[in-house]
Amino acid sequence: MEYSWPGLYDAGDAVRRAASLSGPYLLCALAFWFLWEQLSYLRKKGPLPGPLFVVPFLGSALPMILNPTGFWSRQAAVARDLGVSANFLVGRFIVFVRSTELSHKVFANVRPDAFHLVGHPFGKKLFGEHNLIYMFDQKHKDLRRRIAPNFTPRALSTYIDIQQRVIVAHIRKWLALSDSPKPVPLRILCRDLNLETSQTVFAGPYLTPAAREQFNRDYNLFNVGLMAIPFDLPGSAFRNARLAVSRLAQTLSGTVALSKSSMRSGAEPTCLIDFWMQDSLRENAEAEAAGKPPPQESSDIEIGGHLFDFLFAAQDASTSSLLWAVAVLDAHPEVLARVRAEVSALWSPESGLPITAEQIRKMRYTEAVAREVVRYRPPATMVPHIASEPFQLTEWYTVPKGAIVFPSVFESSFQGFTEPERFDPERFFSEERAEDRVYKRNFLAFGAGAHQCVGQRYAINHLLLFIALFVSLADFKRHRTDGCDDIAYVPTIVPRDDCTIYLAPRRVPPS
Numbered sequence: 001m002e003y004s005w006p007g008l009y010d011a012g013d014a015v016r017r018a019a020s021l022s023g024p025y026l027l028c029a030l031a032f033w034f035l036w037e038q039l040s041y042l043r044k045k046g047p048l049p050g051p052l053f054v055v056p057f058l059g060s061a062l063p064m065i066l067n068p069t070g071f072w073s074r075q076a077a078v079a080r081d082l083g084v085s086a087n088f089l090v091g092r093f094i095v096f097v098r099s100t101e102l103s104h105k106v107f108a109n110v111r112p113d114a115f116h117l118v119g120h121p122f123g124k125k126l127f128g129e130h131n132l133i134y135m136f137d138q139k140h141k142d143l144r145r146r147i148a149p150n151f152t153p154r155a156l157s158t159y160i161d162i163q164q165r166v167i168v169a170h171i172r173k174w175l176a177l178s179d180s181p182k183p184v185p186l187r188i189l190c191r192d193l194n195l196e197t198s199q200t201v202f203a204g205p206y207l208t209p210a211a212r213e214q215f216n217r218d219y220n221l222f223n224v225g226l227m228a229i230p231f232d233l234p235g236s237a238f239r240n241a242r243l244a245v246s247r248l249a250q251t252l253s254g255t256v257a258l259s260k261s262s263m264r265s266g267a268e269p270t271c272l273i274d275f276w277m278q279d280s281l282r283e284n285a286e287a288e289a290a291g292k293p294p295p296q297e298s299s300d301i302e303i304g305g306h307l308f309d310f311l312f313a314a315q316d317a318s319t320s321s322l323l324w325a326v327a328v329l330d331a332h333p334e335v336l337a338r339v340r341a342e343v344s345a346l347w348s349p350e351s352g353l354p355i356t357a358e359q360i361r362k363m364r365y366t367e368a369v370a371r372e373v374v375r376y377r378p379p380a381t382m383v384p385h386i387a388s389e390p391f392q393l394t395e396w397y398t399v400p401k402g403a404i405v406f407p408s409v410f411e412s413s414f415q416g417f418t419e420p421e422r423f424d425p426e427r428f429f430s431e432e433r434a435e436d437r438v439y440k441r442n443f444l445a446f447g448a449g450a451h452q453c454v455g456q457r458y459a460i461n462h463l464l465l466f467i468a469l470f471v472s473l474a475d476f477k478r479h480r481t482d483g484c485d486d487i488a489y490v491p492t493i494v495p496r497d498d499c500t501i502y503l504a505p506r507r508v509p510p511s
Helices: 008-045 061-066 067-076 100-107 123-127 138-150 153-179 187-208 209-226 239-264 272-289 299-332 331-348 357-362 364-378 410-411 456-473
Strands: 084-089 092-097 115-117 385-387 402-406 474-478 486-488 493-495 500-505
Touching: 008 084, 061 067, 067 084, 067 092, 067 456, 067 486, 084 402, 092 100, 100 115, 100 410, 115 331, 123 299, 123 486, 138 153, 138 272, 153 187, 153 272, 153 357, 153 456, 153 474, 187 209, 187 239, 187 272, 187 299, 209 239, 239 272, 239 299, 239 474, 272 299, 299 474, 299 493, 331 364, 331 402, 331 456, 357 456, 357 500, 364 456
Parallel strands: 092 402
Antiparallel strands: 084 092, 115 385, 385 402, 474 500, 486 493
């Protein structure tokens, strides 16, 4: 016996008839949308060089994902004559800026009615709107003023002691791996070194071992979500990252209260949050003595969020620089020998003493190497901004509202300098060449304008210390393979092979 559901076939026929009738209209709608998108792109593109045809919605997303180095290199090549070029990525019109002067124009116009820093395509959702890079005008100025005492010479000297203790401990762990005949990839090792350094420099003794373990777990979730598809759904990598950021800020906010208590008791600062809270308490005391209301302070949770901002800014960028430093020192033995000679003339591991701030100031050539590493391979190759309003970038081109603008720090680093494609620390060491002054505007690794990196001296000190300690404690040789020095985006740039090296404890030959 056969059974049938009454009306089932009638309904199916109705659906098929509706699809048949609506099909031409849907095709027309898609064709209209496709044409409108192409015309909109061409209107925004105007005289800029760039593709004349873009794939609907995706644009050039696939080539960028499959080969980001090649994609941005082609974008720069297209922009060579006019200094700017156009493209289309996932429904967004983009402007790539190769010209250093035009990049400065973008950096100098970060304000509500011009450009907004992006940082990450979904940064506000991930980091929160209180992130330093999303602030403008007086609020931004006030926060930078309160941050300034964290990077005075006195504060930096305190951090130097912390930085080298962590660096030495990690290098010794790496050397323990040298018993194996296999080469060691450094990227994850350097990332872990930087994470512990940042935790200790920023939060000092106020993070318990248990808090550090939770911190490391949450930071790993954040790292995974940072590169994931931004689906904010329960259980997704992006949702896990967003929740992890909230927990990280909460953890760091707990250190703020502990630091305030310590500074009120008259203790000496031992970390960044101490210098911040000490200065905050001083301002309050001065206001009270003058009979004025105390300055408006951020809440502990907001300060915890800012501490996380510092940590994130220092993490991947510093990892990139440490890896490239090892790579270029291996590739330039004459530079390595000169660094070792300068460091050994000032400090020896056998002394059992830490490198002092005074000794660091005398390591002029090693600092020149650190600066050249940052010029030669700037960690964040581009600093994306979004145009909140139409902005006249040149006499002949206005950036349309909503466009994402990519000033290229990387391209500026290879403009103006003598033989810019060559790794040459002498450009920052030689007083005759003085390229650090002559081509100062092209050195944009730390940004420019109101949002220029406030911790750049700290970053250079960290790289300088790492170089001095690494070359003094370790002998190393690169495990060279085809393309090992090619640039990989993770999202900062690193050697494609994660800087894989053979390591051994350094044995200094007798003099």
